[in-house]
Amino acid sequence: MVLPHKKRRIAVIGAGICDPNIYELAYQVGQLLAPKAVLYCGGLGGVMEAAAKGALEANGQTVGILPGPRAEDANPYIQIPVVTDMGQARNVILVRSAEGVIAISGGYGTLSEIALSLKMWKPVVGLKTWPNIEGVHYVKTPEEAVEKVFTLLESPSITAKPNPF
DSSP states (O other), X not given: OOOTTOOEEEEEEEOSSOOHHHHHXXXXXXXXXXXXXXXXXXXXXXXXXXXXXXXXXXXXXXXEEESSSOGGGSOTTOSXXXXXXXXXXXXXXXXXXXXXXXXXXXXXXXXXHHHHHHHTXXXXXXXXSSOSOTTEEEESSHHHHHHHHHXXXXXXXXXXXXXXX
């Protein structure tokens, strides 16, 4: 249950390096999330930077869960850098910190975050990301991605399932 004065925590995961089209999709997702959620991401470039930029420019809040030992490595749109010095293991912290996940494009790091999210019974929405993963809800637009993640968060079937492990 979310208290009325608290925003949701949504992670945007995806490619650390991306083309302008993917960057624009992530930027739009960040803008759309800003009024409703705190944006969490890996804090670096590509999709992470674009989503954080969109959220910050729409007066949202941004948190970057960084893989390295330096807060200065965060992209310029991260307001709260969380330094882990854990490399890819930081993916667990990112996913655990979020209530829902939007995956945009991405490589194997994104695939690991998707798998971790599903293992933790977090709703995952996919936008031009890894195809055909059971449990991922695929959409075609930034608007659909944001709408879908909030719809899934309101569904008791997503959050009520216990993790058997």
